[in-house]
Amino acid sequence: MVASSKSGQLEVPLNWLFILIAGGAILITFFAFIQRQQSASELSIAENLVSDLESIASVAGTAKGTAQQIDFPEEDITIGCTPDCSCLFSIGAISKPFGTNLIYSPNLIRGPNLVLYSIDWNVPFRANNLLILTNSRTRYILITPTLTPPINRLISIIPNMTNLRVAKGPEAQTAKNQRQPEGKIRFIYFSQGQCDDFRGIELDEQDFSCLEVDLEKHTLDFYYRNRAGTILGPDRQTYLSEGDLIGALFTESPDQYRCNSQAEMLRLANLASVYQRRAANVTTSTCGKSYTDAATQFERLATEARKAENASKLLLHYSILSNLSEEFIRLSCKPELF
Amino acid sequence: MPKKHTASPRVFQEQRAQMEIMGLTIIILLVSIGILFAIGIISKPTEDIKRGYEQKQLAVNFLTTLLDTTSGCQLNTFRQLLMDCATDRIVTCPGGLDSCSYAKTSFRTIFSRTLDPIRKGYYLSVDGPQAVKSITQGSFGTSATPTPCPGERDQATQPIPTLGGGTIITRLEICDRPPQ
């Protein structure tokens, strides 16, 4: 009786011990498997989102002059270029290069929506479609004491859904004190020396950027905040036409603007070569005008665009071609110049 | 004291065995259902986005492009030829053909160079005044009486208003089934 009771006492705890060990091993296996699947699933979701974003950007970029707002999950989309022009957009651990899309955007966009606005880049012929990517959380404040015709034109082109607001007159003075509880704010001035004043004002890290535009000299001065909270700038760039000026209004990073400009110039150079050859192959026209001069101008434009050094020379060829085209249209010349 | 009625050990063991068998049966059922689901998912055909998009776009783009093409008959587009066919038929095309015959022959040439090589069936229906109906053609039926696509198809429709000839309705069907 004593022996059997001792065995019974040993059997039960050993049984439970065995159950605990086996059960523990099973649970650990399952938990490890679930953890792994969870991280794989997150990667898969990020990959799908990035692919979808790439497709959306590609298709939106083909439809010029359109603005649309789409729902997007509440994920952080990081968009930017390195100084050597490796331009990527990322969600989580997944990144994809821009490809041939020219995207102008803030550095960080967070859902729940995306605003896509595509515009022509006409120099003076359509050379590309530029895509502006932003969202309703990012505010753009265009500050000007008076509304001149060029500024008015800009405002009339840019759709309301891009969250661009104009502060003019007395409101321009107090616009600097705007605070943003969440999201980003970007100030745009049409005079020099305004963005420097922000150096003394406390703003939340990375929610601020500033741009000074000189409409006469076609220059852009970018001011932005680095991770340490220091305001850097001015980083001076130039713009050729309305399209890239509008792009600059929405781009925080001067590197991103510069890299897009380089891509634009290369495209412009090749396109100008196409037009040059086209003009050179025109043997007869309905209005008697010669296309040789136009072919020469296209060739010079292509050469300057490849160098991408001198914005004023590019602007000169741009305006000569623009005038030539108007003349050809006025005289109803066929084929058209472009 | 009344005797307690308890199950005998034998009955208890039989019940326990039945419960075990029931448990095993449930497991087998669950595993079978799981396997069926898995087979269902594995054998589900891939959603063909491209084919759906391409076919739909092909019908719409083909018809619009066809009608905007310059016919080679006095610099008229096919749209203008159809309008002439529906009304006065004053246009004379190369080879002495009228606008209706020229359009029909040209459409046949275009289809033979585009849809026939890629084995896509089609049915072009031109509805309106009697004269334009003769332009109707397709890969199914006979050349005299062509028939619409059998089975699945994607279609596009374009109305062409005319002055005094009513409205011509052109409809192009791109068939899923290849031509006979």
Added chain:
Amino acid sequence: MAKSHKLGLRPYFLRRIRGTATAGRHLPRSGQDYNRKAQIQMFETVAVLVIFFFLIAFGLSFYFLVSKTQASKEYERTLQLRSITFTQKIATLPELDCVRVTVQVERCFDSLKTDAFRHILQNPGIKDDYFALFGYSNVTIQEIFPSVHTYQLYDRALPNASASIPTTIPILLRNPHKNTYSFGVLRVTLYA
């Protein structure tokens, strides 16, 4: 004694193991009986565990098979989307598009520009510039009516490509001299 008769048909060894062979009398079981009982119980437990893990392995292998199938379907879907967006991009290229009095005409290519573009793409440097756009693909424009002509715009094959996705869309080919429109097709083959 009457009770033992009722139990008499049951195999003796079962009754021994379950302790009923003693017919209700409380007699001590032998060590051998305990060992045998323990062994059988262990065997049962191990057998259950083996079957359990076998079922788990079976289920996991099915799960991975389904995941693999879904991943390959997703890859196909991505490829198809890529080919659609690629074709749309080609169809709206400024190097090819028709412009009439500064207005872009949809689904239309300028034949003079097409020929010029084809020519400049023969320059290896410029062909490399357009690699970011065209990638590994074949882009051909075929004039169908009234005349027949082929413009082989770009061709760069991918060695050991696992898939080639052709897309065809009809387009107008504009002759800017005469302002006439030919019927043409744009054939794009994407290699992956």
